Amino acid sequence: MPQSSTPKMSARNVNVFYGEKQAIQNVSIDVDTDNVTAFIGPSGCGKSTFLRTLNRMNDTVASARVEGEITLDGENIYSSGMDVVQLRARVGMVFQKPNPFPKSIYDNIAYGPRIHGLASAKADLDVIVESSLRRAGLWDEVKDRLKDSGTALSGGQQQRLCIGRAIAVEPEVILMDEPCSALDPIATAKIEELIHELRGRYAIVIVTHNMQQAARVSQRTAFFHLGTLVEYGSTSEIFTNPREDRTKDYITGRYG
Amino acid sequence: MNAPIPSTERRRAPTDWKGADMQKRIAARYSSERRFRMIGLTAILMSAGFLAFLLISMLHEGASGFTRTELAVRVDFPKAPIVIDPATLRGEGADAVLASVNWQALTDQAATGALGQDGVWIAPGAWLVMRDAVKADPSLLQKSVTLSLPASDDLDIAAKSDGSPEAEAAYARLDKAGIATRAVNWDFLTSSDATDPTQVGIWGAFKGSLLTMAVTLLLSFPVGVLAALYLEEYAPRNRWTDMIEVSINNLAAVPSIIFGLLGLAVFLNVMHLPRSAALVGGMTLALMTMPVIVIAGRNAIKAVPPSIRDAALGIGASPIQVVFHHVLPLALPGIMTGTIIGMARALGETAPLLMIGMRAFIASPPGGITDPATVLPVQIFLWSDEVSKGFVEKTSAAIIVLLLFLLSMNSIAIYLRNKFERRW
Numbered sequence: 001m002p003q004s005s006t007p008k009m010s011a012r013n014v015n016v017f018y019g020e021k022q023a024i025q026n027v028s029i030d031v032d033t034d035n036v037t038a039f040i041g042p043s044g045c046g047k048s049t050f051l052r053t054l055n056r057m058n059d060t061v062a063s064a065r066v067e068g069e070i071t072l073d074g075e076n077i078y079s080s081g082m083d084v085v086q087l088r089a090r091v092g093m094v095f096q097k098p099n100p101f102p103k104s105i106y107d108n109i110a111y112g113p114r115i116h117g118l119a120s121a122k123a124d125l126d127v128i129v130e131s132s133l134r135r136a137g138l139w140d141e142v143k144d145r146l147k148d149s150g151t152a153l154s155g156g157q158q159q160r161l162c163i164g165r166a167i168a169v170e171p172e173v174i175l176m177d178e179p180c181s182a183l184d185p186i187a188t189a190k191i192e193e194l195i196h197e198l199r200g201r202y203a204i205v206i207v208t209h210n211m212q213q214a215a216r217v218s219q220r221t222a223f224f225h226l227g228t229l230v231e232y233g234s235t236s237e238i239f240t241n242p243r244e245d246r247t248k249d250y251i252t253g254r255y256g
Numbered sequence: 257m258n259a260p261i262p263s264t265e266r267r268r269a270p271t272d273w274k275g276a277d278m279q280k281r282i283a284a285r286y287s288s289e290r291r292f293r294m295i296g297l298t299a300i301l302m303s304a305g306f307l308a309f310l311l312i313s314m315l316h317e318g319a320s321g322f323t324r325t326e327l328a329v330r331v332d333f334p335k336a337p338i339v340i341d342p343a344t345l346r347g348e349g350a351d352a353v354l355a356s357v358n359w360q361a362l363t364d365q366a367a368t369g370a371l372g373q374d375g376v377w378i379a380p381g382a383w384l385v386m387r388d389a390v391k392a393d394p395s396l397l398q399k400s401v402t403l404s405l406p407a408s409d410d411l412d413i414a415a416k417s418d419g420s421p422e423a424e425a426a427y428a429r430l431d432k433a434g435i436a437t438r439a440v441n442w443d444f445l446t447s448s449d450a451t452d453p454t455q456v457g458i459w460g461a462f463k464g465s466l467l468t469m470a471v472t473l474l475l476s477f478p479v480g481v482l483a484a485l486y487l488e489e490y491a492p493r494n495r496w497t498d499m500i501e502v503s504i505n506n507l508a509a510v511p512s513i514i515f516g517l518l519g520l521a522v523f524l525n526v527m528h529l530p531r532s533a534a535l536v537g538g539m540t541l542a543l544m545t546m547p548v549i550v551i552a553g554r555n556a557i558k559a560v561p562p563s564i565r566d567a568a569l570g571i572g573a574s575p576i577q578v579v580f581h582h583v584l585p586l587a588l589p590g591i592m593t594g595t596i597i598g599m600a601r602a603l604g605e606t607a608p609l610l611m612i613g614m615r616a617f618i619a620s621p622p623g624g625i626t627d628p629a630t631v632l633p634v635q636i637f638l639w640s641d642e643v644s645k646g647f648v649e650k651t652s653a654a655i656i657v658l659l660l661f662l663l664s665m666n667s668i669a670i671y672l673r674n675k676f677e678r679r680w
Contacts, residue, residue: 057566057569060565085572085573086572088569088572090572092570092571093566093571095567095570097563099561099566099567100567101564101567101568115577116572165567168571
């Protein structure tokens, strides 16, 4: 099992509440750049909730409350000194449903660099757009129609556009919340291939319902159940030799 | 896990889809469908009929309001008792020189000279035409020219419909002699209210409406949109915001005359703003329009998919960037629809403006938002109240102008809305 020296992000004893209801109980986990980490578990187990605490997207839910400590490069992201806007630029997110802006493909990619002031000249921006689209594996398909609306693309292309949009601000971590659940198998294969290529450059965390997908794309897997982290280890170990009975029951299809 | 089917279930006879009962049910379904379609069609035809009736009767009544009867009068200026050197009319003091002439007497004299007995059918304001002709071309003073002077109200009515017996007889005479003609009444589009129906114009009220609408839009649109944005995007959900929401919904339903009283009490009595002015009218109507814009704006903002907000937040846009880069542009078409509805209502509003004194007799178009002004619907109301028969067609003509104003305002708004509309 490849274990890198320092984790990019680590969570310690994290509890999440929605009002009175506790959604996450005492989760501790490390995420690093060399491995793709997959969160699996049945519906409602809290894996998406936990993912959203990693870039504080849960802040938008008025009743949500997070306890415990989550660090990015050793800095607590819930401390008062942490700027949420900058955090979300460093920890990008790709959502379940492709959600490109109703703007041109170019503007979709350029939006992040523009608002963060990463490029001042048009030429710099052009370079960022091209490299981001290349890394998202979309450049060859859209290079002749960068002015077209991002929403005119197919579902799979839209999702790769969203990945390109996240990449464009040079994040350190990319969180993916079931990025393929709205896509067909061919588009899914392309996204999975893309995840392989992005590994090592960004710390990638992917939430998925699809256990085969977790096995294919990730090196480390975390199994969540009823708001707790049941088991976390190398993907091959989880799928071939799980320590916990609940994990075994889930991956063999007894429930979920 | 096969539970035994209850015995009653098992005894159910197979459904007879072709039986008489079934056929009757199908026939009943079809006829109810037909009936519903007929009722819907009748409703549409009835409303279209009323609309057509309104438009046709307005056009029928009002079209003649844009024309006037004119009498050709020969004026021999060199023989007329005026002593003006044409050269003085080209310099600075032209207006003072013109003011020194008794144009009224001059016109009466010329009319009597040219038409004899029928000279009385010249409009009391005809001297204005003569003065303006001389002002425009001072060389006329050395010539004998034929001027088309407006006919009086009585003759005009006789020409267009049925007037008094004397007027009818006079018109028949003048028409036969080729002296009376029908011409477009440009003065109606360029002048303001007057006591004589041949002299009235719509421009003063039109400009008043324009200024009032500008004030209303400038006040209610930004305030309404910002209030809607704050309530939807920033305000916490609690008892206070619930109360504000209920209050706004109630405000939108408050009768307009009450806003007029509020304007009277606050803007005139407390703030001492100028009475009868477009500024106060616009402020009063803005109070009335704002709740409509807030409600429409909130609905439009709510309709923006949350995934767009997530997307923007997810790459590190600040809340204000999310609002102004994404939410507002997407909500704008909906906000504009609400604004159109609110502004259209404000444009047609009469009652609150009566309360703040915009029903005054205003004989010159307002120069700015603080000048005394009136607006189109109030002008219509005032003219419809006049005794003189000549005002009937003027009222209809003013209604046509108001409807055209409304139509062009809505067209611009619809054009803008379609321009901003984005699909995804």
